[in-house]
Amino acid sequence: MTKPDDTLSLDNQVCFALYAANRAVTARYRPLLADLDLTYPQYLVMLVLWEEGRSGAHTRVSDLGRRLRLDSGTLTPLLKRLEERGLLNRQRISQDERVVTLALTDVGWALQKRARSVPQQLLCGVALQPERLQALRQELRAVLTALEGEAGSSD
Amino acid sequence: MTKPDDTLSLDNQVCFALYAANRAVTARYRPLLADLDLTYPQYLVMLVLWEEGRSGAHTRVSDLGRRLRLDSGTLTPLLKRLEERGLLNRQRISQDERVVTLALTDVGWALQKRARSVPQQLLCGVALQPERLQALRQELRAVLTALEGEAGSSD
């Protein structure tokens, strides 16, 4: 049982467990989201827009970026694709021409109804208790906070 | 306190916590791996090769795929880049010309020494207890097992 270099063992790495679990979960989402014609990141964007749009607020690209931790290099082309599909409109605001706001179209709002069953469908047939998943979610949020709070930023 | 659609709330989704935490962790790795001239997936590949190559075994592309849950569409170009950098050699075996085996070069093995400090460096200055991370790793592995064992496959 000599283990010359356990520190570099793949199975001991939290990072790989995170990487693999994340891909396995998104793979589960894929067929469900394909019915909605959405990729997983597009789905996350729609979640934010559905959530923030409830109050009639105008979500900015920068708001999305803060929420999802994505920059304009990722968001701009993604949002253009959603706009081309008619799910949302992108518009620069007159008060500050640098800012682009996002407004869901009727088609975009209609999609929310169909998306409502996705979370349940996902867990359907998977042997994972909800309370265990919630505990996992909190642990992951703690990791995120620890990693983001570190690098001198005040978030 | 009316919450019209909590099921689609971003913050309630385990999937997003997983997605965000994974990207935050890989972002932590990035500067460390940049010193080794490796991307994160390339690092994972090297972990497997360092681990399996200890016994002098010849790792196949398909072995890597099983281990990392990646297909040849991802691995082939990645491995070509590592080969171009002189870290490994790719060679079809004579017994079965379909199979490509991977062998680390001296340069590839030498890199292992420099990689040894990476796991420690990563946690350096991060307020996360190791035992908590190990518990998280086990939870993530349970999720992975549950998701992979489901779809009628026998792994």
Next chain:
DNA sequence: CGAAATTAAATTGTGCACAATGTTTAATGA
């Protein structure tokens, strides 16, 4: 044996992520 099915990689095409840079607009200050 020889056609059909299977397997292992490679290829092609799309869509993220992210670094680096560019462009336009707004805010700041000597």
Next chain:
DNA sequence: TCATTAAACATTGTGCACAATTTAATTTCG
């Protein structure tokens, strides 16, 4: 004022992921 700086988004380029297809070699079986 107007040059400087900063902010918000867009663009470019690289490298994954992954679906779908292709190529080539092996296995299976009639």
